[in-house]
Amino acid sequence: MTTTSIEPLARLREQYPAAKLPRILVHRGTAGDALRAERYLDELRDALGDRADAVYEAASDGANWAAPSATVFQGTYTRRFDRLDLNGIDEVVACFNGDCGDEANYAGTGGRGLTARLGRNNGSLGDVLAQGAYVALDRALDMTADQLLDAIEAGGFTGRGGAHFPVASKWRFAGAHRDEPRMLVVNAEEGEPGVFKDRHLLEGDPHRLIEGILLAHHAVGFERAYVYINGQARIARASFERALEQAREARILDGSAWERSFDLEIHVRSGAGGYVCGEESVILNSIEGERPVPRYKPPFATDRGLFDRPTVINNAETLCAVTTVFDNPPPPTKLVSLSGDVPRPGLYEVPVDGATTWAGLLAMAGANPGDTQAILLGGPSGTFVMPEQFEDALEMRGLGAGGTVVLGRDADLARVTRELAAYNMRESCGECTPCREGTVRMVQLLESPREHREEIASLIEVLTEGSLCQLGGMAGRPVESALEQFPAAFDQ
Amino acid sequence: MRLMTEDTPPFDLDAMQDGMSGVDALPRDREQLLPALQAMHDALHWLPREAISYVASHIRVPLSEVYATTTAYSELRLEPPVPGQWHVCTGVACDLAGADALLEAAPTAARIDCQFLCALAPVVTDEHERLFGRVTADELRERAGA
Numbered sequence: 071m072t073t074t075s076i077e078p079l080a081r082l083r084e085q086y087p088a089a090k091l092p093r094i095l096v097h098r099g100t101a102g103d104a105l106r107a108e109r110y111l112d113e114l115r116d117a118l119g120d121r122a123d124a125v126y127e128a129a130s131d132g133a134n135w136a137a138p139s140a141t142v143f144q145g146t147y148t149r150r151f152d153r154l155d156l157n158g159i160d161e162v163v164a165c166f167n168g169d170c171g172d173e174a175n176y177a178g179t180g181g182r183g184l185t186a187r188l189g190r191n192n193g194s195l196g197d198v199l200a201q202g203a204y205v206a207l208d209r210a211l212d213m214t215a216d217q218l219l220d221a222i223e224a225g226g227f228t229g230r231g232g233a234h235f236p237v238a239s240k241w242r243f244a245g246a247h248r249d250e251p252r253m254l255v256v257n258a259e260e261g262e263p264g265v266f267k268d269r270h271l272l273e274g275d276p277h278r279l280i281e282g283i284l285l286a287h288h289a290v291g292f293e294r295a296y297v298y299i300n301g302q303a304r305i306a307r308a309s310f311e312r313a314l315e316q317a318r319e320a321r322i323l324d325g326s327a328w329e330r331s332f333d334l335e336i337h338v339r340s341g342a343g344g345y346v347c348g349e350e351s352v353i354l355n356s357i358e359g360e361r362p363v364p365r366y367k368p369p370f371a372t373d374r375g376l377f378d379r380p381t382v383i384n385n386a387e388t389l390c391a392v393t394t395v396f397d398n399p400p401p402p403t404k405l406v407s408l409s410g411d412v413p414r415p416g417l418y419e420v421p422v423d424g425a426t427t428w429a430g431l432l433a434m435a436g437a438n439p440g441d442t443q444a445i446l447l448g449g450p451s452g453t454f455v456m457p458e459q460f461e462d463a464l465e466m467r468g469l470g471a472g473g474t475v476v477l478g479r480d481a482d483l484a485r486v487t488r489e490l491a492a493y494n495m496r497e498s499c500g501e502c503t504p505c506r507e508g509t510v511r512m513v514q515l516l517e518s519p520r521e522h523r524e525e526i527a528s529l530i531e532v533l534t535e536g537s538l539c540q541l542g543g544m545a546g547r548p549v550e551s552a553l554e555q556f557p558a559a560f561d562q
Numbered sequence: 563m564r565l566m567t568e569d570t571p572p573f574d575l576d577a578m579q580d581g582m583s584g585v586d587a588l589p590r591d592r593e594q595l596l597p598a599l600q601a602m603h604d605a606l607h608w609l610p611r612e613a614i615s616y617v618a619s620h621i622r623v624p625l626s627e628v629y630a631t632t633t634a635y636s637e638l639r640l641e642p643p644v645p646g647q648w649h650v651c652t653g654v655a656c657d658l659a660g661a662d663a664l665l666e667a668a669p670t671a672a673r674i675d676c677q678f679l680c681a682l683a684p685v686v687t688d689e690h691e692r693l694f695g696r697v698t699a700d701e702l703r704e705r706a707g708a
Binding site: 103105260300339342344357416417481496 | 679691
């Protein structure tokens, strides 16, 4: 081959140019639309008159606290204008016309990591190509599958759905079944209360997930990929399907843009509710048209998964993360969905570099550690992080799926604990006895937990050891954590 | 669970026709069971017995198994939605942000589990499942007409 690797990408960029500057992106997506951000599209277009075509809609950039918002891209700088409902659009228009005030350098241009393109593109292929989409794939295609797997292993990538299993190992397990058709399942069900990261990724940068899928395909070789998206995340699904169509038209999906043949079918499926549907074996049953209940393990999915085929199940964030494999070094970050009693709730890409602490995370969100009673980490399967731990460094494994709710001074911790137990009871699928009966019993015992400490401890053991899946297996965790950390809260 | 009897609420025949067309467009494979139920649900906004029977015969799965599957998914309704029904999210973040006050302000609103918009708590949904973030009691009272 005489062609150099940059050529296919250069051709694509020429064919699909980015939208020109200056321009305004109005942040919609689920978060923007919940605050009726669409009206600012009209207002801005009216205000710009014959330059109305410089106003585009974009997804959320993760800064939910700022919504409804719009970002102006003007020459070499960008600036996001927050809370248009309070501040109006005058400053946005002024900035578009060249007067951006003193804070003109606010957001910088493009960051690193998974969120670098969120809210910075108008949903066109050209925009994301200009911002680095498919560069990692382009480079990986010059490598063998083993070389790519080695690079992913060296980058230390682990599963971001919560289990943090090494990505390269999982891919190798499935890839070892050379004589059988292999399956990829992308878990974007995201049914854990308090988590909203995959929605942001799919709404704001769906091409990153497609690139991750194609990287996995290059490493393992799949017959089919199923992308399983939460049933309520309709904007995420529409955005992902639009991106698939763009990638198909640009001959990225079939590989012919690189003069290759990828030979991969990609199917999109929606879930239909239920916390248990985020459990990976439940997704397999759901896709097969069976009742959505967990499966026994072993066999593990990498040996016998979807349709009894060797199957890789990866969280959407995991596959998005893998696209940073050639960054030097890959950014050790985790998406954290942060809500609760903080001034700036939203999606954060947090460095997990050994230097960032819980107090640092609170500071990012504008919260004072002194006003925080606890941080609920991991929702109904989670634990409480207490003030004495706030100076501890964040660890990738310890962050689970990254759902954090900050419980301020006035939060009723016992009530939160009881609500989580009740949620687990409602969401138990009933397939196994420990969870079906145990979660009900837990709610009863929590009415007077101090008198039932031993029974609760024993029940937690039964749930942990005897449940079929991790919904039941981890249902006792918040209760155990609560009774250990703040038993007095249950006395009132 | 409500028994299916002669009293099954009426459904919109045009919507049923749309749902049937949606189901007909799908291959008759077991893996299309959930997509077929969703095609019906998208058209009718709930699943009357007739819709479930139609899916069962198209996918060629016993009706009992289709019911077992249908009842396992919380978003698939077996009763027609209540017109004008608002829901208040009661996930942890919304609970902290005052979901109770919203339920008091709009007594006809119902509770609903986490809507995954925690950073814009408190969150409510209207009868079309449209999300509204950072809702105040006054705003909900006005919108829900309570």
